Amino acid sequence: MYKININEKEFNCEHNEDLLKALRKTLDDSIPFGCRMGGCGMCKIEVVEGDYKLGTSSMAALSLEEREKRYTLACKTYPLSDMKIRIENK
Amino acid sequence: MQKGVMRLGRVELKVMDLQEATNYYTNIIGLEETGRDDERVYFKAWDESDHHSIILRKADSPGMEHMGFKVRSIDDLAKFEKEIETFGLTTKRVSDGTRLAEGQGIRCELPTGHQLELYAEIEKLGTAVGTLNPHPWPENLRGIAPHRLDHVLLTGDDVENATRFFMEVLDFGQSERITTVDQEHMIGSFLYTTNKAHDIAFIKGPDAKFHHAGFHVDNWYDVLKAADILTRNEVTIEVTPTRHGITRGQTVYFYDPSGNRNEAFASGYMTYPDFETITWTEDKIGQGIFYHRRELIESFSKALT
Numbered sequence: 001m002y003k004i005n006i007n008e009k010e011f012n013c014e015h016n017e018d019l020l021k022a023l024r025k026t027l028d029d030s031i032p033f034g035c036r037m038g039g040c041g042m043c044k045i046e047v048v049e050g051d052y053k054l055g056t057s058s059m060a061a062l063s064l065e066e067r068e069k070r071y072t073l074a075c076k077t078y079p080l081s082d083m084k085i086r087i088e089n090k
Numbered sequence: 091m092q093k094g095v096m097r098l099g100r101v102e103l104k105v106m107d108l109q110e111a112t113n114y115y116t117n118i119i120g121l122e123e124t125g126r127d128d129e130r131v132y133f134k135a136w137d138e139s140d141h142h143s144i145i146l147r148k149a150d151s152p153g154m155e156h157m158g159f160k161v162r163s164i165d166d167l168a169k170f171e172k173e174i175e176t177f178g179l180t181t182k183r184v185s186d187g188t189r190l191a192e193g194q195g196i197r198c199e200l201p202t203g204h205q206l207e208l209y210a211e212i213e214k215l216g217t218a219v220g221t222l223n224p225h226p227w228p229e230n231l232r233g234i235a236p237h238r239l240d241h242v243l244l245t246g247d248d249v250e251n252a253t254r255f256f257m258e259v260l261d262f263g264q265s266e267r268i269t270t271v272d273q274e275h276m277i278g279s280f281l282y283t284t285n286k287a288h289d290i291a292f293i294k295g296p297d298a299k300f301h302h303a304g305f306h307v308d309n310w311y312d313v314l315k316a317a318d319i320l321t322r323n324e325v326t327i328e329v330t331p332t333r334h335g336i337t338r339g340q341t342v343y344f345y346d347p348s349g350n351r352n353e354a355f356a357s358g359y360m361t362y363p364d365f366e367t368i369t370w371t372e373d374k375i376g377q378g379i380f381y382h383r384r385e386l387i388e389s390f391s392k393a394l395t
Contacts, residue, residue, distance in 0.1 A: 032388055032389075032392070033389065034328070034345075034349070034389040034392060034393025035326060035328075035345040035349030035350075035351070035389075035393050035395075036326045036345070036349075037326065037345050037346070037347055037348060037349035038106070038348075038349060039106070039151075039152040039345070039348045039349015039350065039393075039395050040349045040389075040392070040393035040394060040395060042388075042389060042392050042393050056106050056107060057106075058106065058150070058151040058152055058348070058349065058395070059150040059151045060150075060151035060152075060153065060395075061151065061349075061395075
């Protein structure tokens with residue numbers, strides 16, 4: 001179980017759980033989302049701190065350059081440590 | 091005079107995991123796999139006769155590679171090739187053998203950036219119930235088991251010229267349009283070549299993007315049952331069963347494993363060559379699209395592939 005910080009709020013996420021699913025379990029809808037399949041890019045976030053694994057995601061929705069800058073899709077991001085994230089699409 | 095374009099015949103969808111997508115379109119949508127080549131898997135619905143209507147192709151991003159409309163004859167193909175060029179779009183021939191079971195076709199890029207093919211020939215496999223004293227449906231259906239591919243909805247900036255192309259060159263009718271409140275500008279367009287409420291539609295948005303592919307099911311209960319099947323299989327449902335104001339169809343929207351939106355669509359009115367175009371003004375678009383909710387949801391306009 002990892003602690004994820006978003007907008008000065010904290011929520012818990014299992015290591016095999018995606019950030020979007022974990023956040024929404026707390027009834028928080030601050031990350032917009034669409035397909036939840038890594039395809040549409042609506043749930044794009046920026047990782048400020050922490051390690052994570054990115055599941056299969058669209059190159060059109062999340063470019064290599066964005067990946068290098070630690071942008072990610074919340075629906076396909078699985079934490080490997082405690083994390084601090086920032087919302088992109090707001 | 092019979093129109094040259096018979097129907098939306100095929101959609102080639104890009105998927106990020108071909109095996110996962112194949113499993114979804116086989117077992118959850120309930121299509122029949124009819125072939126494979128190095129890059130693609132081909133499917134048809136049980137009530138379709140042609141070799142395939144859905145092609146899945148491995149890619150690093152989801153979306154629509156192309157859509158194909160079937161025309162009546164090779165002569166029609168040559169006629170349309172000229173008319174498309176006259177309209178101002180560039181055509182190229184898609185040679186025989188590019189994909190499984192297909193004859194020659196022509197391809198052009200629409201004003202919205204989408205790839206359109208027209209073709210006349212494709213191998214026929216027949217429907218699952220056949221044509222001699224058939225039962226109304228086959229045994230052993232899986233998943234949602236739609237009758238057929240019904241329509242696609244795409245986004246692009248130049249909805250006006252895409253509409254003009256389908257109406258002037260391909261002889262489609264326009265069943266409905268969405269306009270600004272003053273009715274000066276078109277921001278949505280629903281077009282038909284069959285007698286269905288729509289065979290293709292455009293909504294103003296980013297170019298070359300795919301909004302959804304709709305599959306035809308019989309009725310309201312089948313839309314509900316489709317949603318049951320989606321929940322049972324933990325598929326993300328975007329919009330639970332409801333009615334569209336536009337087309338009057340009944341609908342459930344959901345996503346394939348690569349994020350391409352699908353729809354199980356039932357009913358909707360019939361169109362005729364003299365059907366009068368229905369207009370929805372932008373201030374009523376929520377009711378037009380989701381008749382009960384009467385508001386759009388953010389993902390419906392933003393989740394595109």
